[in-house]
Amino acid sequence: MPLSRPLLPDYDVIIIGAGAAGLMCALTAGQRGRKVLILDHANKIGKKILISGGGRCNFTNLYAEPANYLSENRHFCISALRRYTQWDFQALVNKYGIAWHEKTLGQLFCDNRSGDIVNMLVAECRDADVTIRLKTQLEKIKPVTNGETCRYRITSSLGEFTCQSLVIATGGLSFPTMGATGLGYDIGRQFGHQLVARRPGLVPFTLPAAWLRRFGELAGVSAEVVVSCGHQSFREKLLFTHRGVSGPAILQISSYWQEGETVSINWLPGVEIESWLRTLQLERPKAETRTVLSEYLTRRLALALCENGNLRRLTDKGHKPINQYTDAELKALADSLENWALTPSGTEGYKKAEVTLGGVSTDEVSSKTLESQRQPGLFFVGEVLDVTGHLGGFNFQWAWASGHCAGQYV
Numbered sequence: 001m002p003l004s005r006p007l008l009p010d011y012d013v014i015i016i017g018a019g020a021a022g023l024m025c026a027l028t029a030g031q032r033g034r035k036v037l038i039l040d041h042a043n044k045i046g047k048k049i050l051i052s053g054g055g056r057c058n059f060t061n062l063y064a065e066p067a068n069y070l071s072e073n074r075h076f077c078i079s080a081l082r083r084y085t086q087w088d089f090q091a092l093v094n095k096y097g098i099a100w101h102e103k104t105l106g107q108l109f110c111d112n113r114s115g116d117i118v119n120m121l122v123a124e125c126r127d128a129d130v131t132i133r134l135k136t137q138l139e140k141i142k143p144v145t146n147g148e149t150c151r152y153r154i155t156s157s158l159g160e161f162t163c164q165s166l167v168i169a170t171g172g173l174s175f176p177t178m179g180a181t182g183l184g185y186d187i188g189r190q191f192g193h194q195l196v197a198r199r200p201g202l203v204p205f206t207l208p209a210a211w212l213r214r215f216g217e218l219a220g221v222s223a224e225v226v227v228s229c230g231h232q233s234f235r236e237k238l239l240f241t242h243r244g245v246s247g248p249a250i251l252q253i254s255s256y257w258q259e260g261e262t263v264s265i266n267w268l269p270g271v272e273i274e275s276w277l278r279t280l281q282l283e284r285p286k287a288e289t290r291t292v293l294s295e296y297l298t299r300r301l302a303l304a305l306c307e308n309g310n311l312r313r314l315t316d317k318g319h320k321p322i323n324q325y326t327d328a329e330l331k332a333l334a335d336s337l338e339n340w341a342l343t344p345s346g347t348e349g350y351k352k353a354e355v356t357l358g359g360v361s362t363d364e365v366s367s368k369t370l371e372s373q374r375q376p377g378l379f380f381v382g383e384v385l386d387v388t389g390h391l392g393g394f395n396f397q398w399a400w401a402s403g404h405c406a407g408q409y410v
């Protein structure tokens, strides 16, 4: 005979996932007097928060707005982002006296360590009487309808719990070593929700072996570039790696890139390249191409660009003096430096991706309450939904905002 599970206390709200969105949802609901339980299979609370931002958690962005998010429904995030803003989260951080600084482009980082943010969220949860149970395996979720009311029975390695509102805050698939699983998607499917195809986002590109033979030795070299794919462009740093390219510019554009597409790189952002070259023809006619390029790029990068691809012949491996270019050659040089084509062979995948694009479709989820429109009492918050932010604190801002808004309705 199978052993029956102990029946544990009833809760108003059970949240699956003690990450950014789950904790924020829990403390908001707890502050409203709801009896809240968080279940997580991990051995620590907020593991991704702890490793985020290189250990300093880029917890929000001063310029967060809907345009910083990808989704099949670009309007879905508007309501939550308006109702819980970057200023709200900043105020919470300030209330705890956590020291922070703006690093660049509105990105707010802890001065000390990411653990300050986790401790703050845990303290808020404790004050709101939230119970958190770690190392708990979820086995089954069953809605139990009794007349008009529906409750959820959750079977777990701890026993059976019941609740009125069930919140799915299980995040995405990236960094499986930090406890990421597809459970939230399975639960979405169980209740008839559509899933938007998932793929790694904010992820380094890998490049073909032939490319690595030519540029692999630049691993560690970086340059500020404008990188574009389709209609999207980012001006940030590109970093050469042993397997391809990374750095903020590449991570950003990776979320817009589809397999097989080419991305375009402008190596001299902010420079009117053709007119700069024409001025050089008059002012420093004998200067070699590689010398003048080294004024903007590191010498190793300038040489590698001149020695490879179509620039090899055009620049005579970088030795061609600037006054020896014909009009058409000068235009071609400017064009190559401005629209340098790069065709990645792939990405480093979920093991190195910061986020998962796609997820539970927002089509049948309320943008106001984050509640399922198919299944009363079921909520989705954070990265499990088809809402993905740019690099720079936007993903946490979505987790805080969606968690907070759901916390007001669970």
Ligand code: FDA
Residues within 6 Å of the ligand: 016, 017, 018, 019, 020, 021, 022, 039, 040, 041, 042, 045, 046, 047, 048, 049, 051, 052, 053, 054, 057, 058, 059, 060, 136, 137, 138, 169, 170, 171, 172, 174, 175, 178, 179, 180, 181, 182, 183, 353, 354, 355, 381, 382, 383, 384, 392, 393, 394, 395, 396, 397, 399
């Ligand atoms: P999150 O992943 O935080 O939490 C999900 C929780 O669910 C986890 O605790 C997990 O253990 C639990 N869970 C999963 N499956 C389960 C199961 N089967 N059973 C029980 N529990 C389960 N963003 C940003 O804005 N600024 C930054 O600095 C960074 N830095 C960064 C670095 C790295 C290395 C990564 C991988 C990601 C970032 N991010 C980031 C992205 C950010 O971490 C991410 O978008 C949020 O943590 C998403 O919050 P969620 O609460 O939705 O998921």
